[in-house]
Amino acid sequence: MKRVLFSIVFLLTYATAALADFSISGVKFAADSASDESGIDTIMVVKSTEDAYLTYKSDAKFNFKWFSFDIEGNKSELKTEEVATDTTFVKLNDVATSGYLLQFDDDNSESVWVFRCKDFTPKMDTLIVHTSIEDQCDYAQLQIYPDEEPAPAMEYKGLSEKSELAVMPQFLSLKYDSVYYADKEFVIEKKEYNLPAMDKLEDVIDHTIKAPLDTTRFVVYANQYAVKLDEADSVKSVLFKPFAVESHVFASVRIREDAINENDKGEPTEPTEAKAGEPLQLKGSSPVNFEALNYSSAAAYHYMWSLSKSKEYSPLILKSHDKDFRYTFTEQGTYYLKVEVSNDAVSEDYKEGCTQVREFQIEVRESQLDVPNVFTPNGDGVNDLFKVAYRSIIEFHGWVYNQWGGLVYQWVDPAQGWDGTINGKPAADGAYMYIIEATGSDYDSDGKRVKYLKRGSVSIIR
Numbered sequence: 001m002k003r004v005l006f007s008i009v010f011l012l013t014y015a016t017a018a019l020a021d022f023s024i025s026g027v028k029f030a031a032d033s034a035s036d037e038s039g040i041d042t043i044m045v046v047k048s049t050e051d052a053y054l055t056y057k058s059d060a061k062f063n064f065k066w067f068s069f070d071i072e073g074n075k076s077e078l079k080t081e082e083v084a085t086d087t088t089f090v091k092l093n094d095v096a097t098s099g100y101l102l103q104f105d106d107d108n109s110e111s112v113w114v115f116r117c118k119d120f121t122p123k124m125d126t127l128i129v130h131t132s133i134e135d136q137c138d139y140a141q142l143q144i145y146p147d148e149e150p151a152p153a154m155e156y157k158g159l160s161e162k163s164e165l166a167v168m169p170q171f172l173s174l175k176y177d178s179v180y181y182a183d184k185e186f187v188i189e190k191k192e193y194n195l196p197a198m199d200k201l202e203d204v205i206d207h208t209i210k211a212p213l214d215t216t217r218f219v220v221y222a223n224q225y226a227v228k229l230d231e232a233d234s235v236k237s238v239l240f241k242p243f244a245v246e247s248h249v250f251a252s253v254r255i256r257e258d259a260i261n262e263n264d265k266g267e268p269t270e271p272t273e274a275k276a277g278e279p280l281q282l283k284g285s286s287p288v289n290f291e292a293l294n295y296s297s298a299a300a301y302h303y304m305w306s307l308s309k310s311k312e313y314s315p316l317i318l319k320s321h322d323k324d325f326r327y328t329f330t331e332q333g334t335y336y337l338k339v340e341v342s343n344d345a346v347s348e349d350y351k352e353g354c355t356q357v358r359e360f361q362i363e364v365r366e367s368q369l370d371v372p373n374v375f376t377p378n379g380d381g382v383n384d385l386f387k388v389a390y391r392s393i394i395e396f397h398g399w400v401y402n403q404w405g406g407l408v409y410q411w412v413d414p415a416q417g418w419d420g421t422i423n424g425k426p427a428a429d430g431a432y433m434y435i436i437e438a439t440g441s442d443y444d445s446d447g448k449r450v451k452y453l454k455r456g457s458v459s460i461i462r
Contacts, residue, residue: 021056021057021058021110022042022044022054022055022056022110022112023054023055023056023057024044024046024052024053024054024055024092025052025053025055025089026051026052026053027046027047027048027049027050027051027052028046028047028229028230029044029045029046029047029052029229030044030045030117030225030228030229031043031044031045032044032045032168032225034113034156034166035164035166037163037164037166038113038156038157038158038163038164038165038166039111039157039158039159039160039162039163039164040099040111040112040113040156040157040158040163040166041110041111041112042110042111042112042113043112043113043115043156043168044112044113044114044115045114045115045116045117045120045225045229046092046114046115046116046117046229047117047118047229047230047231048116048118049092049093049094049095049114049116050094052091052092053089053090053091053092054089054090054091054092054100054112054114055087055088055089056087056088056089056102056110057086057087058086058087058104059086060086061084061085061086062081062084062085062086062104062105063080063081063082063083063084063105064080064081064085064088064102064103064104065077065079065080065081065102065103065106066078066079066080066088066090066100066101066102066103067100067101067102067103068093068098068099068100068101069098069099069100069101069159070098070099071097071099071155071156071157071165073157073159075101075159078090078100088102092114095116096115096116096119096120097113097114097115097116097119097120097154097155097156098113098114099111099112099113099114099156099157099158099159100112100113100114101159111158111159113156115154115156115168115225117225117226117229117231118226118231119151119152120151120152120153120154120170120223120225121151121222121223121225121226121231121232121233122146122150122151122170122172122200122201122222122223122233123146123147123149123150123151123201123222123233124144124145124146124147124172124201124220124222124233124234124235125145125146125147125148125235126143126144126145126235127142127143127144127145127218127219127220127235127236127237128142128143128145128237129141129142129143129218129237129238129240130142130143131211131243136211136243136244136354137211137243137244137245137354138210138211138244139208139209139210139211140208140209140210140211140212140240140243140244141206141207141208141209142174142205142206142207142208142209142218142220142237143204143205143206143207144172144201144204144205144207144220144235145204146201146202146203146204150200150201150202151200151201152200153167153199153200154167154168154170154199154200155167156168167199169197169198169199170197170198170199170200170201170222170223170224170225171194171195171196171197171198171223171224172194172195172198172201172205172220172221172222172223173192173193173194173195173220173221173222173224173227173232174191174192174193174194174195174207174209174218174219174220175190175191175192175218175219175220175221176191176212176216176217176218176219177189177190177191177214177216177217178190178191178210178212178213178214178216179212179213179214179297179298180213181246181248181295181297184248184250184295185295186213186214186246186295186297186298188214194224195207195220201222211242211243211244212240212242212244213242213244213246213297213298213299214242214297214298215239215240215241215242215298216239216240217236217237217238217239217240218236218237218240219234219235219236219237220234220235221233221234222234241299242297242298242299242343243299243343243345243353243354244297244299244343244354245296245297245299245300245341245342245343245354245355245356246296246297246356247294247295247296247297247300247339247341247356247358248273248294248295248296249273249274249292249293249294249295249339249358250271250272250273250274250292250293250295251271251272251274251280251282251290251291251292251293251360252270252271252272252282252290252291253282253283253284253288253289253290253291253362254289254291271291271293274292274358274359274360275358276356276357276358278359279336279359279360279361280358280359280360280361281360281361281362281363282360282361282362282363283362283363283364283365284363284364284365285364285365285367285368285390285391285392285393285441286329286330286331286332286364286365286367286391286392286393286394286440286441287328287329287330287394287441288328288329288362288364289326289328290325290326290327290328290329290337290362291324291325291326292324292325292326292337292339292360293324294323294324294325294339294341296323296341299343299344299354300341300342300343301342301343301344301346302321302340302341302342302343302344302346303320303321303322303323303339303340303341304319304320304321304339304340304342305318305319305320305321305322305325305337305338305339306319306337306338306339306340307319307320307327307335307336307337308335308336308337309333309334309335309336310336311336313336313338317335325337325339329362329364329441330364330394330441331364331441331442331443332364332365332366332367332392332440332441332442332443333363333364333442334361334362334363334364335361335362335363335364336359336360336361337359337360337361337362338357338358338359338360339357339358340355340356340357341355341356341357341358342354342355342356343355364392364441365391365392366391366392366440366441366442367390367391367392367393367440367441367442367450367452368389368390368391368392368440369388369389369390369393369414369436369438369440369452369454370388370389370390371388371389371434371436371454371456371458372386372387372388372389372458373456373457373458373459374458374459374460374461375420375458375459375460375461376460376461376462377419377420377421377426377460377462378462384419384420385417385418385419385420386400386417386418386420386434386458387414387415387416387417387418388414388417388436390414390438392440392441392442393414393438393439393440393441393452394439394440394441394449395438395439396411396412396413396414396436396437396438396439397410397411397412397436397437397438398410398411398412398414398434398435398436398437399434399435399436400418400432400433400434400458401432401433401434401435402422402427402432402433403430403431403432403433405433408422408427408432409422414438420460426462427460428460429459429460429461429462430459430460431457431458431459432457432458432459432460433455433456433457434454434455434456434457434458435453435454435455436452436453436454436455437451437452437453437454438451438452438454439451439452440452
């Protein structure tokens with residue numbers, strides 16, 4: 001007779017349902033594979049032994065004979081089929097655990113071991129969650145305390161002299177709501193998984209998990225069979241409040257989108273996340289409009305922004321306790337900015353909480369101003385405007401005059417320029433005079449802002 005093998009999965013039924021050749025009718029059950037060394041072919045766990053029957057269906061007819069036996073090898077005859085049949089059944093003994101042997105015409109046999117679930121379900125007393133551990137900002141520790149009278153191990157053994165005592169591994173199931181970061185928000189995720197295998201719950205179980213980022217409650221169920229058969233004992237933790245902090249900070253510099261000839265106008269303009277231990281480097285010409293937006297987990301309580309021109313952050317230009325940070329840099333130079341995001345256990349005097357730090361390096365370019373001497377306002381989209389090339393200019397004023405000294409155009413935004421018209425009509429080709437006054441973001445040797453005075457002529461050529 002071929003050996004019946006099973007993968008480690010659970011099959012449940014209330015009515016008679018085939019499980020390879022064996023099945024149980026009348027009660028809900030779970031089936032599992034047995035240890036090869038045990039001499040047992042199949043393990044079954046039933047919700048109850050009352051009105052429960054173990055059935056076997058064969059491809060051929062035999063004079064079947066049923067026996068029950070215990071772990072010490074004591075054997076008792078239960079039933080003999082006097083007439084050959086392909087289907088046979090026997091009522092389960094009303095005991096916590098028992099083995100069953102089915103013989104086929106005295107030549108071959110198969111064995112099943114049955115456990116009554118309620119007699120082997122681990123009993124739990126308390127579930128405690130600890131955050132006062134060395135790496136509390138990354139992990140939390142769960143401790144599961146057993147009941148004073150733990151359930152016995154699920155032991156079984158075949159009748160053969162070569163059979164070895166085996167124990168069915170049991171798993172406690174942990175469930176809780178977790179939170180993970182995705183696309184600038186924190187999303188709830190339901191976690192459920194088995195804890196490491198055990199023979200029985202008799203000692204305190206320590207289990208370490210990644211520190212939860214939001215309020216949650218932990219629930220542990222025992223064991224895997226009891227869960228499937230709705231017989232599981234469970235224990236809950238008190239409501240857990242998050243201690244760990246997770247912070248994601250995105251920064252950008254804003255530039256004039258129409259400043260097509262501005263030098264080093266700044267990149268990136270799209271928000272970019274600062275990584276831990278890697279200062280995010282941004283640059284641009286003055287004025288640099290800087291913005292940093294903070295997306296932090298529920299435990300975030302304190303926000304401390306520090307801005308300096310020194311890597312050591314001393315002296316400081318300013319401090320801010322706002323969640324987000326916005327600042328306009330008008331002076332040339334390199335700036336260092338950091339944000340410290342902490343939970344409410346952190347204060348000026350007490351530093352035992354959790355803090356995440358993100359850093360930024362902002363480079364404001366030296367000022368520059370260049371003026372072209374010709375432009376071609378013919379509508380071809382190339383060099384159609386008389387405009388300057390610049391960077392880090394914080395004040396600007398320009399004038400254009402005709403050959404008789406008449407003012408034909410003026411502007412105050414270096415990103416703009418003259419289109420070569422006067423009162424809406426095309427100006428005549430030829431030379432025109434300009435005067436441009438501007439102030440840069442950097443300073444000269446006397447400590448004053450760099451000034452620009454540009455005088456010259458520009459020619460229109462169509």
